[in-house]
Amino acid sequence: MSIEPFRRLVRIVARAFYDEEIPAKGPNRSKSDKSDNRGIAVVILDALTRRQWVKEDDLAKVLRLHPKQLRRTLRVLEEEMLVIREHRRETVKGAKLYNAAIAAVSEDHPGGREGEEKLKVHTHSYCCIDYAQVYDIVRYRIHRAKKKIKDQLEDRNTIQEYICPNSSCGRRYSALDALRLVNPFDENFHCENCNAELVAESDKLAAVELGDGDGEDNARRRRHEKLKELLEKMDKQLQPLTVQLSRVKDLTPPDFGTLAQWEKRAIAAGRMSSNGEAIVDLPKASHGQGLTGTPMPFLGETKVEVALAGGDVKREEGKDEAAGGPTKxxxxxxxxxxxxxxxxxxxxxxxxxxxxxxxxxxxxxxxxxxxxxxxxxxxxxxxxxxxxxxxxxxxxxxxxxxxxxxxxxxxxxxxxxxxxxxxxxxxxxxxxxxxxxxxxxxxxxxxxxxxxxxxxxxxxxxxxxxxxxxxxxxxxxxxxx
Amino acid sequence: MFFHIYLERNMQLHPRHFGPHLRDKLIAKLIQDVEGTCSGRHGFVVAVTAVETIGQGLIRDGTGFVTFPVKYQCVVFRPFKGEILESVVTMVNKMGFFAEAGPVQIFVSNHLIPDDMVFQSGDVPSYETSDGSVRIQKDSEVRLKIVGTRVDATEIFCIGTIKDDFLGLIGDPGGAT
Structure with missing residues (x-):
């Protein structure tokens, strides 16, 4: 079972990047400012590592979070590509399918949730951690962060900017405009607007930092030092993460597939165990679900054969356990x-x-x-x-x-x-x-x-x-x- | 980078050129019109190497000019980001220096010049190392790497760096080295 290192990875990632308040994107920024959601992402991710696909309402109940709060955080996590979500309109029967899958996975109280089902047709959201993607995303994230700092450190590929010192003008030019800016008489750069001599942007910063203009070199050195420090700090602080990443490198990430696939597989695994009583009527349920327009796990998509090792592991595990079902x-x-x-x-x-x-x-x-x-x-x-x-x-x-x-x-x-x-x-x-x-x-x-x-x-x-x-x-x- | 590509152009020819040398005139005009121009898409047209086909001419109403669709082969030069070029310095100022690599102008700003080279104003403004062993001034030959390009419809301008391994001065103005 190769899932454990990935779980640890997700936990470390959660603590590394989502420990602080998650800045909400989009229109509901002001709303989120009011509520304190520090560390909620960590809690949610932790909870998700212990589950596979989970209905968001259930998750909210378990974590004692308001569903809205949970959803907001999950949306952010989805944008960050850590979590995959699926929404579907479903009747009671559809929910039953999920419950059966849950029962097969957690292998206790088969059908015990029936009482909780709502009788209306509802749009339910489900979420799950996409471990393979988490691995890629985290590596990419670290790579980008490092590259950015390194590029700045080496002044590489940076395009110098020039600013008009005239406070009433204050135009900015990039080095790409250099040809237009150069003055034929004194061969310096002049503002197109007010004809004042331009200053390079970092020079100006240097002047601000040191109080007078003579310390360009100093400022550059200081910036260098700062960046170097930053890089070192980052290396040090992300070390557990990189260690875990390298540990995970050669393992196949657990793959739960889409919600429908997962349900199907979980139920199949559950049925493989001898005690399939609660699940016998499920094909029917899936038919009923098909009428509502949601994917039919037992019909069309069954042809797709996912030969990933993650799936195999799951199967094997199901066989291994005499009691049946994946151990949970x-x-x-x-x-x-x-x-x-x-x-x-x-x-x-x-x-x-x-x-x-x-x-x-x-x-x-x-x-x-x-x-x-x-x-x-x-x-x-x-x-x-x-x-x-x-x-x-x-x-x-x-x-x-x-x-x-x-x-x-x-x-x-x-x-x-x-x-x-x-x-x-x-x-x-x-x-x-x-x-x-x-x-x-x-x-x-x-x-x-x-x-x-x-x-x-x-x-x-x-x-x-x-x-x-x-x-x-x-x-x-x-x-x- | 250089490319050998096919291009097409509609040539307008004055009626006075009609005659036995029409084709020669057309080609001469094509070369005159096209060589040395720059399009943002293809880059600088360096040379026309062959004329592939000349289509049927169409007489313009009212003027007597005839339009020929001409398909020709040419060498184009298009600078890319990351490309290494050898260039000649054309101007040095305290912001950096300008250089030319064939038709393309390149600006190297002073923070993309190695830190050990400082600007020396004076008669001949230059960038030189403290021990004076390397000196970049007007007409020096410099190997540089392109870090940015600005491509307009009729113009390409580049930013270069010499702050990397094996970049920098490759020849003095007089060819002394």
Whole structure:
């Protein structure tokens, strides 16, 4: 499963470029000035990394954002090519299709959402992160930024501008006008309008900066230094990003396809698993949807064969899991006693992954920079944490009772081992461990998200540190209990 | 960059040229009219190399002039951004210097001249290094790179730089080097 590095990439990107307030483009600029949307893009992107296609209304509900606010941010992200969105008018049946897909992916409460459906025909928007494009966009963005600074640094390809010093005139000319400007008598440039001698633009800046005109060289040097500093700073600050980019380079990005494709595939994967009960009537649903003019996933477009590795991985994964469906870690607060879940779903074995991960990140990480946050965010976070801990402890307690012999190995403080063998029972342990590593990473991110939401953690001071602390706390408490 | 291309032109010929040498006259007039002109699209027409076809003439009402559509082959010169040219300096001032590469005029502003070269006003204004080993003045030969072009309908003007590897002075006015 090659998705994890891409998720991390998106998270880093979010923190690097969208941590600040997103300047709204277009006519609703004044509106957005009123509301404080700092860091919302980070939250949304984080949330999206943990999902595939998601209905925006659902996302808004989960993030407790106003749908309008969410949509505004998503529009910006769409313009930035990070997110793909799809809008379609759909009836209840269309929504059912999506719900079925969701059910197949998240593999819990099949059809449990039916109550939420609205009975009207509505235009629903869905969004998803386009990982392949994110990778390209980010590289392009960095490339452009670097190129711009470098060009300025070397004065390369810059066209000199000239300004009329006459304040009443103030015309600007570029070097391309030079031929017209040159005066045949004194061979200098003269303004076409008022015939005053022109000054080069940087000269003027130099004069402003230094108070008098003699320091052109100085000014140039200073500008050079500034630019060089800027470049260095950028290199340093974007280092985690470039590291992640290079790590991702040879991996095939996960590709969810269009919404219709994704639904189809998710449902197919869900059906491959034995428990396809909720999905049996779906072809019908798709027919109904076809009448409303939306794409029919089961008919026309099925011929398109996407032979990307991402899809294959998905398939394989579906086969691998006896339970069926792509593995999806259940949100921790959903885990209750008596649920028969695999360790993957619980997101066990995260500690193992975390240590490895933080080691990899060790270079650029810095202590978490805690910023003052909005009240409600904090409250929400607290609530989630509490719920999470409750459920987590309950699950752990139960596990402990089940497997008393594990206590010995648990004393080592190595959490992953008990979880490992409990679940692995019988199956090849190495394989299980590997799987868990991946899913553990997923879960680790989840934890990280929770505190990142509140703190708006900056790039660099990224996941490793923050989540590490959190986990450590966990561990100790658990040992006591 | 030079191109060898086909162009077409409607030539108007005065009735007095009608006779056995009509074709020669037409070609001579074409060359006179076309060579040395500049169009923004094709660049400078350097030379007419061949006349491909001369179409049927059409007598203009009222004047007696005859219009011939002429298709001819010619060499054109069109400067491009990023192109390296060798040129001759025509004028030096404190803003930079002007140079000519054939028909095209190029301006090199002083911030696209290497930092170690400074403007020296005086009898012969020039840019020279502090040790005097390199000196750009009028009639010096300079290799430069085009960084910008302004293409009008009948005119092409370029901006060049000599602030890069292997650019700069390649010959002194007298050909001393």
């Amino acid at each position: 870690v259940l949100p921790p607060w959903m885990i209750r006693q008596g649920m028969s879940l695999t360790a993957e779903q619980r997101g066990e074995a995260k500690l193992e992954m975390k240590s490895e991960d933080s080691a990899a990140l060790a270079g650029p990480t810095a202590p978490l920079d805690v910023k003052p946050t909005e009240e409600d965010n904090e409250a929400m976070q607290k609530k989630i944490q509490e719920e999470y801990l409750k459920a987590y402890y309950a699950a752990l307690l139960q596990r402990q009772q089940e497997a008393a012999q594990m206590a010995a190995s648990a004393a080592n403080g190595n959490m992953s081992t008990p979880g490992d063998s409990t679940v692995g029972d019988g199956t090849s342990e190495a394989l299980a461990a590997q799987e868990m590593k991946m899913d553990g990473a997923e879960d680790e991110e989840e934890v990280e998200w929770e505190d990142a939401t509140a703190t708006g953690a900056m790039i660099g001071e990224d996941n490793g540190g923050g989540s590490g602390e959190f986990e450590d706390e966990d561990e100790i408490d658990w040992e006591e209990g």
